Amino acid sequence: MATPGRNAAKKKFVDFLQGQKLRITPQRRAILETVFSTAQHFTAVQLLKWSRRRDKSVSRATVYRTLPLLTGSGLLREMDFGRDCVYYDPNYADRPNHNHIICLDCDMIFEFESEQINQVEVKLCQKLGFSVKTHRLQITAHCDQLKKTGVCNRKKETSGKLKPD
Amino acid sequence: MATPGRNAAKKKFVDFLQGQKLRITPQRRAILETVFSTAQHFTAVQLLKWSRRRDKSVSRATVYRTLPLLTGSGLLREMDFGRDCVYYDPNYADRPNHNHIICLDCDMIFEFESEQINQVEVKLCQKLGFSVKTHRLQITAHCDQLKKTGVCNRKKETSGKLKPD
DNA sequence: ATCAATGCAAATAATTTGCAAAAAG
DNA sequence: CTTTTTGCAAATTATTTGCATTGAT
Numbered sequence: 001m002a003t004p005g006r007n008a009a010k011k012k013f014v015d016f017l018q019g020q021k022l023r024i025t026p027q028r029r030a031i032l033e034t035v036f037s038t039a040q041h042f043t044a045v046q047l048l049k050w051s052r053r054r055d056k057s058v059s060r061a062t063v064y065r066t067l068p069l070l071t072g073s074g075l076l077r078e079m080d081f082g083r084d085c086v087y088y089d090p091n092y093a094d095r096p097n098h099n100h101i102i103c104l105d106c107d108m109i110f111e112f113e114s115e116q117i118n119q120v121e122v123k124l125c126q127k128l129g130f131s132v133k134t135h136r137l138q139i140t141a142h143c144d145q146l147k148k149t150g151v152c153n154r155k156k157e158t159s160g161k162l163k164p165d
Numbered sequence: 166m167a168t169p170g171r172n173a174a175k176k177k178f179v180d181f182l183q184g185q186k187l188r189i190t191p192q193r194r195a196i197l198e199t200v201f202s203t204a205q206h207f208t209a210v211q212l213l214k215w216s217r218r219r220d221k222s223v224s225r226a227t228v229y230r231t232l233p234l235l236t237g238s239g240l241l242r243e244m245d246f247g248r249d250c251v252y253y254d255p256n257y258a259d260r261p262n263h264n265h266i267i268c269l270d271c272d273m274i275f276e277f278e279s280e281q282i283n284q285v286e287v288k289l290c291q292k293l294g295f296s297v298k299t300h301r302l303q304i305t306a307h308c309d310q311l312k313k314t315g316v317c318n319r320k321k322e323t324s325g326k327l328k329p330d
Numbered sequence: 331a332t333c334a335a336t337g338c339a340a341a342t343a344a345t346t347t348g349c350a351a352a353a354a355g
Numbered sequence: 356c357t358t359t360t361t362g363c364a365a366a367t368t369a370t371t372t373g374c375a376t377t378g379a380t
Binding site for chain 1 (some may be wrong): 302
Binding site (some may be wrong): 022023025027028044057058059060061062065150 | 333335336337338345350
């Protein structure tokens with residue numbers, strides 16, 4: 001599960017805390033470890049539950065207080081999907097420009113990168129007088145294979161479901 | 166303010182209601198008129214306030230109950246921006262493929278369309294085995310003009326602010 | 331020692347819902 | 356008339372906050 005950048009991400013967070021003169025507590029460590037032991041998208045409530053498995057002393061408040069530190073340091077990104085609550089994506093640390101395809105058939109979320117899209121965006125924004133800082137692209141789509149064969153065997157390769165657990 | 170498609174949109178909603186054997190009430194009419202008298206993004210709470218100006222009898226509950234009918238019939242679209250609450254965009258009725266640039270300097274939201282981006286997406290998804298249904302592209306960016314001249318005079322042309330009112 | 335960070339429980343705020351009364355078809 | 360829709364107020368749910376205490380440095 002841990003991709004190359006994961007350990008770097010953990011170190012980066014520790015550096016971030018120290019740089020801001022913030023303290024490295026066991027609770028923050030547990031949350032950090034939890035975040036970077038999955039490639040799945042998750043909610044604050046899930047993160048709380050998972051972090052508690054590592055360290056029973058992690059509280060709801062601490063999770064909610066740590067999340068902004070993680071997003072603020074660029075290691076985690078909010079994903080406004082459904083909307084009933086916020087999802088977080090731990091894969092931005094590795095691939096800050098990735099995009100999402102939400103399958104309307106199986107509700108899974110797939111990630112992909114496209115240098116071509118990035119370039120078109122930059123060029124387009126240039127023309128409009130803007131300099132791209134970040135982008136967020138979500139495509140909802142239907143599964144071709146499912147339509148043809150009645151089955152979709154992509155689920156194995158996914159990096160995260162919309163409504164995990 | 167009313168673009169060509171606006172009246173068509175209103176008719177479409179009436180048809181939608183009749184098709185579903187739902188009733189056309191004065192409250193629903195007031196909400197519908199309100200939605201299609203602006204090009205701005207808005208929240209449920211704002212819609213309530215504005216609709217009440219037309220018809221004092223519109224209640225919070227009715228607004229929240231009507232909103233899904235409007236999104237369900239494709240006339241309005243949820244915009245997951247900030248996240249503290251849901252924003253709605255009335256411009257999808259006219260331009261279902263438009264994208265957003267969120268200016269980090271002035272917090273305004275600009276809309277633009279790009280056939281090129283649409284095509285790249287379709288092609289890319291094809292390769293991945295998906296058929297695009299909808300897409301959602303948000304770019305956060307800095308204003309070139311502001312950086313150079315210290316002023317941005319784009320605000321006049323905008324179609325909606327992030328935090329209106 | 332110092333001062334940031336924690337857990338807890340109470341507070342917010344957006345959205346949803348139950349229900350009896352009103353009104354559309 | 357029948358069935359949907361409404362307003363109201365109470366309920367839900369994610370997230371935030373105040374405060375006394377704990378713990379990292």
